[in-house]
Amino acid sequence: MIELARSSxxxxxxxxxxxxxxxxxxxxLAEGMRLPSVRQLARKLKVGVFTVVTAYDRLVAxxxxxxxxxxxxxxxxxxxxxxxxxxxxxxxxxTVLGLxxxxxxxxxxxxxxxxGFLPPAWLADAVTPAILARVARHAAGLFRPSPPQxxxxxxxxxxxxxxxxxxxxxSGQILVTFGASQAFDLLARALLVPGDxxxxxxxxxxxxxxxxxRHGLKLLPVPRLVDGPDLDAVETLCRLHRPRLMFTxxxxxxxxxxxxxxxxxxxxxxxxxxxxxxxxxxxVYGDFAPDQALRLAQIDEFQSVIHVxxxxxxxxxxxxxxxxxxxxxxIRQLMEQKILSVLSGALLPxxxxxxxxxxxxxxxxxxxxxxxxxxxxxxxxxxxxxxGITFDEQAGAGLFLxxxxxxxxxVGALVRSAREQGILLAAGRLFSPGGGCATHLxxxxxxxxxxxxSAFLRPRLAx
Amino acid sequence: MIELARSSxxxxxxxxxxxxxxxxxxxxLAEGMRLPSVRQLARKLKVGVFTVVTAYDRLVAxxxxxxxxxxxxxxxxxxxxxxxxxxxxxxxxxTVLGLxxxxxxxxxxxxxxxxGFLPPAWLADAVTPAILARVARHAAGLFRPSPPQxxxxxxxxxxxxxxxxxxxxxSGQILVTFGASQAFDLLARALLVPGDxxxxxxxxxxxxxxxxxRHGLKLLPVPRLVDGPDLDAVETLCRLHRPRLMFTxxxxxxxxxxxxxxxxxxxxxxxxxxxxxxxxxxxVYGDFAPDQALRLAQIDEFQSVIHVxxxxxxxxxxxxxxxxxxxxxxIRQLMEQKILSVLSGALLPxxxxxxxxxxxxxxxxxxxxxxxxxxxxxxxxxxxxxxGITFDEQAGAGLFLxxxxxxxxxVGALVRSAREQGILLAAGRLFSPGGGCATHLxxxxxxxxxxxxSAFLRPRLAx
Numbered sequence: 059m060i061e062l063a064r065s066s067x068x069x070x071x072x073x074x075x076x077x078x079x080x081x082x083x084x085x086x087l088a089e090g091m092r093l094p095s096v097r098q099l100a101r102k103l104k105v106g107v108f109t110v111v112t113a114y115d116r117l118v119a120x121x122x123x124x125x126x127x128x129x130x131x132x133x134x135x136x137x138x139x140x141x142x143x144x145x146x147x148x149x150x151x152x153t154v155l156g157l158x159x160x161x162x163x164x165x166x167x168x169x170x171x172x173x174g175f176l177p178p179a180w181l182a183d184a185v186t187p188a189i190l191a192r193v194a195r196h197a198a199g200l201f202r203p204s205p206p207q208x209x210x211x212x213x214x215x216x217x218x219x220x221x222x223x224x225x226x227x228x229s230g231q232i233l234v235t236f237g238a239s240q241a242f243d244l245l246a247r248a249l250l251v252p253g254d255x256x257x258x259x260x261x262x263x264x265x266x267x268x269x270x271x272r273h274g275l276k277l278l279p280v281p282r283l284v285d286g287p288d289l290d291a292v293e294t295l296c297r298l299h300r301p302r303l304m305f306t307x308x309x310x311x312x313x314x315x316x317x318x319x320x321x322x323x324x325x326x327x328x329x330x331x332x333x334x335x336x337x338x339x340x341x342v343y344g345d346f347a348p349d350q351a352l353r354l355a356q357i358d359e360f361q362s363v364i365h366v367x368x369x370x371x372x373x374x375x376x377x378x379x380x381x382x383x384x385x386x387x388x389i390r391q392l393m394e395q396k397i398l399s400v401l402s403g404a405l406l407p408x409x410x411x412x413x414x415x416x417x418x419x420x421x422x423x424x425x426x427x428x429x430x431x432x433x434x435x436x437x438x439x440x441x442x443x444x445x446g447i448t449f450d451e452q453a454g455a456g457l458f459l460x461x462x463x464x465x466x467x468x469v470g471a472l473v474r475s476a477r478e479q480g481i482l483l484a485a486g487r488l489f490s491p492g493g494g495c496a497t498h499l500x501x502x503x504x505x506x507x508x509x510x511x512s513a514f515l516r517p518r519l520a521x
Numbered sequence: 522m523i524e525l526a527r528s529s530x531x532x533x534x535x536x537x538x539x540x541x542x543x544x545x546x547x548x549x550l551a552e553g554m555r556l557p558s559v560r561q562l563a564r565k566l567k568v569g570v571f572t573v574v575t576a577y578d579r580l581v582a583x584x585x586x587x588x589x590x591x592x593x594x595x596x597x598x599x600x601x602x603x604x605x606x607x608x609x610x611x612x613x614x615x616t617v618l619g620l621x622x623x624x625x626x627x628x629x630x631x632x633x634x635x636x637g638f639l640p641p642a643w644l645a646d647a648v649t650p651a652i653l654a655r656v657a658r659h660a661a662g663l664f665r666p667s668p669p670q671x672x673x674x675x676x677x678x679x680x681x682x683x684x685x686x687x688x689x690x691x692s693g694q695i696l697v698t699f700g701a702s703q704a705f706d707l708l709a710r711a712l713l714v715p716g717d718x719x720x721x722x723x724x725x726x727x728x729x730x731x732x733x734x735r736h737g738l739k740l741l742p743v744p745r746l747v748d749g750p751d752l753d754a755v756e757t758l759c760r761l762h763r764p765r766l767m768f769t770x771x772x773x774x775x776x777x778x779x780x781x782x783x784x785x786x787x788x789x790x791x792x793x794x795x796x797x798x799x800x801x802x803x804x805v806y807g808d809f810a811p812d813q814a815l816r817l818a819q820i821d822e823f824q825s826v827i828h829v830x831x832x833x834x835x836x837x838x839x840x841x842x843x844x845x846x847x848x849x850x851x852i853r854q855l856m857e858q859k860i861l862s863v864l865s866g867a868l869l870p871x872x873x874x875x876x877x878x879x880x881x882x883x884x885x886x887x888x889x890x891x892x893x894x895x896x897x898x899x900x901x902x903x904x905x906x907x908x909g910i911t912f913d914e915q916a917g918a919g920l921f922l923x924x925x926x927x928x929x930x931x932v933g934a935l936v937r938s939a940r941e942q943g944i945l946l947a948a949g950r951l952f953s954p955g956g957g958c959a960t961h962l963x964x965x966x967x968x969x970x971x972x973x974x975s976a977f978l979r980p981r982l983a984x
Contacts, residue, residue, distance in 0.1 A: 121685050195650075200648060201644040202838075204838070237864055272861050375665075395735075398732045400699040417575075418578030420582065421578065
């Protein structure tokens with residue numbers, strides 16, 4: 059019935075599973091038929107009893123055979139399976155959910171030029187097999203519940219890392235979250251009620267806008283200038299709408315790559331105090347900026363500022379490890395909301411990030427990423443310019459380039475036809491809560507010099 | 522300055538870190554002082570250059586020293602650290618958030634009798650070092666983004682596992698979540714609006730009630746009887762309030778341990794169809810029940826039923842892997858809400874659970890847990906009865922026992938004074954959305970026979 063290839067590199071147990079699965083799926087072994095006992099099959103195939111036990115277990119797990127108490131293993135009944143339904147995509151690539159989802163399903167793309175993440179090859183040196191092995195060695199610890207505030211060792215490492223950036227936070231002032239995204243979600247749910255007004259940057263991070271809008275919040279767009287948010291606009295909006303909160307990226311702003319100047323940082327904190335709003339400082343790109351660059355949290359000391367960071371950019375988006383540092387009273391509210399949303403965090407990724415930080419590798423890794431990104435910026439700018447993209451600013455830094463297509467371009471059509479060729483583009487319109495940026499695109503500099511992208515853009519932008 | 526113990530089992534690099542950290546923290550090395558260069562120190566201590574580089578890196582990561590471009594390493598300035606602030610507990614143990622948090626911070630407890638989780642020692646055989654090593658070997662894959670619907674291989678394994686329980690779901694009909702908790706959160710946010718009425722069981726899962734209440738939903742308590750929910754009450758509540766959704770646990774109901782009878786399953790589905798409400802079948806304890814036990818999803822085929830499961834009970838709450846199986850249109854809505862809450866899931870725990878299921882170990886592990894729990898039930902019941910707890914039902918199964926203290930007992934005071942002795946108790950009141958169960962306690966059978974608990978309860982219940 060079964061022949062095993064003893065010289066094959068495929069383990070014998072796996073061969074048994076494959077052969078039996080094929081016989082069952084092709085109906086050569088009929089429903090309800092009894093399989094040889096473990097001992098019989100082991101003897102017949104000249105393999106160990108354990109090999110057969112394991113193989114049968116896997117076939118049971120796949121639903122192909124079933125164990126009947128005391129009488130052995132039988133071919134399982136073959137139900138008429140429902141046709142497999144895949145939720146292919148949440149929407150077209152020129153919609154918020156479509157772009158967010160497609161940037162995460164990167165395996166389906168040839169050129170993820172609209173993605174906000176680094177490619178795995180840039181990240182693989184940070185979480186080494188040795189680090190994973192060290193975490194796995196303490197496997198007993200993996201079965202305990204994870205404390206809802208975040209694993210204590212990780213919070214200590216995060217406090218160290220913040221201190222290195224000049225931000226003084228005790229580990230008890232830190233809440234670990236599933237990425238910065240969950241931090242934003244918890245902040246909106248714990249601190250705001252539907253109808254509240256919040257200041258956001260225009261352009262800014264598109265998923266955040268959709269998150270806030272879904273909470274029923276009123277978004278007040280603040281133009282993002284080359285040296286930070288337009289503070290005159292902030293002042294006017296405060297007088298008109300009395301916002302509760304402002305979201306801003308001090309360093310390497312997404313999508314423009316700009317930094318808020320130290321002078322503006324000071325003035326912004328003054329406005330927050332004067333008008334009584336809190337500032338959420340989103341520092342998710344902060345590891346691509348020098349540690350000594352000025353951040354709001356450094357000068358504010360958690361009076362008005364809530365600092366959000368994470369490792370989706372420098373270690374990988376699949377880890378889902380982010381954090382909030384804030385005044386203890388705010389952390390407590392966020393933690394309660396976290397318990398009522400997801401109960402707690404995932405211990406395994408938290409331990410991995412703690413170990414990466416503890417090993418001291420992270421700093422060197424981040425430095426290396428900065429150097430590589432600076433080089434990629436130059437190459438991407440050159441390639442995009444040659445393809446017909448123009449740029450408002452002379453230089454840039456970080457992960458993104460924020461460019462323009464010629465005014466007459468139908469950007470929606472461009473993005474959709476790019477997607478048909480496996481190229482993900484990020485339409486500028488999504489980044490503008492005020493409805494602007496219709497002819498902008500945001501490019502990931504790592505993928506923007508890809509010749510496939512140039513070949514796609516050049517004829518269309520010249521037309 | 523530094524002496525290394527060459528015969529010590531502590532690696533030399535770690536010794537260097539420890540010695541230098543102590544010198545800096547005790548201020549024997551002053552702020553701003555220059556450290557020997559890497560080469561100098563390596564030569565002096567007769568260790569490799571790499572050992573010193575790594576040691577310095579770790580000291581930099583701890584904020585104790587800093588690197589200045591081109592001029593070497595210096596003792597970092599010592600800021601006046603804010604006093605460490607710990608968010609000790611969200612509330613007293615007789616509150617919803619207090620109980621939820623304390624059950625997760627199990628290290629602080631001597632007897633977690635009110636916890637809803639198994640102890641790590643019962644779980645450690647499922648996720649073996651070999652499984653972790655197998656996942657770690659594909660480390661390159663750990664840096665990619667995780668698809669928001671959940672890792673495809675895990676969804677296939679989950680579909681297999683459901684098929685084994687008689688539930689037909691394609692992998693595309695499954696959404697992976699951060700535990701069942703996130704599934705409930707996403708369901709409430711995607712399918713309901715504040716003010717909507719939902720049917721819940723009384724008694725039932727206390728955190729769920731707080732989650733739903735925070736969404737502004739109106740809870741309609743349905744008495745939980747020994748054979749399932751009181752369907753006459755369901756019918757009356759439907760006529761009065763037109764609920765949109767019902768939450769129910771078909772098997773091993775928390776806290777009573779009861780199962781819904783097959784006849785009631787059928788009648789309940791009829792009521793859902795007649796009154797147009799959806800049923801969320803919470804099967805998180807389902808792995809402690811036989812696979813062939815009847816579940817609503819098995820007979821309904823995702824017309825009215827949304828099936829929720831997870832691995833917090835049988836593999837460990839720190840993994841945060843749960844899932845929803847439902848009609849594709851519902852899965853799509855949930856996935857969109859997931860993107861707007863946490864962007865995506867965590868790849869590492871998803872790969873670990875997929876590997877455990879693939880290996881075929883899970884089924885045997887769950888069987889073993891069932892046997893152990895059955896034994897623990899008997900012992901716990903005997904010990905609690907001797908301590909003065911009474912039980913309404915003759916027999917039980919699963920993780921919990923739902924007992925009563927004498928009528929005159931002040932349960933709040935009992936729970937708080939237990940906590941002072943490191944004993945976590947779960948007050949029945951929290952489990953009753955209708956405000957009943959004032960003299961009940963829910964016991965985790967694994968911890969309920971602990972002599973410390975008996976010694977605490979006996980004099981207080983006899984008084």
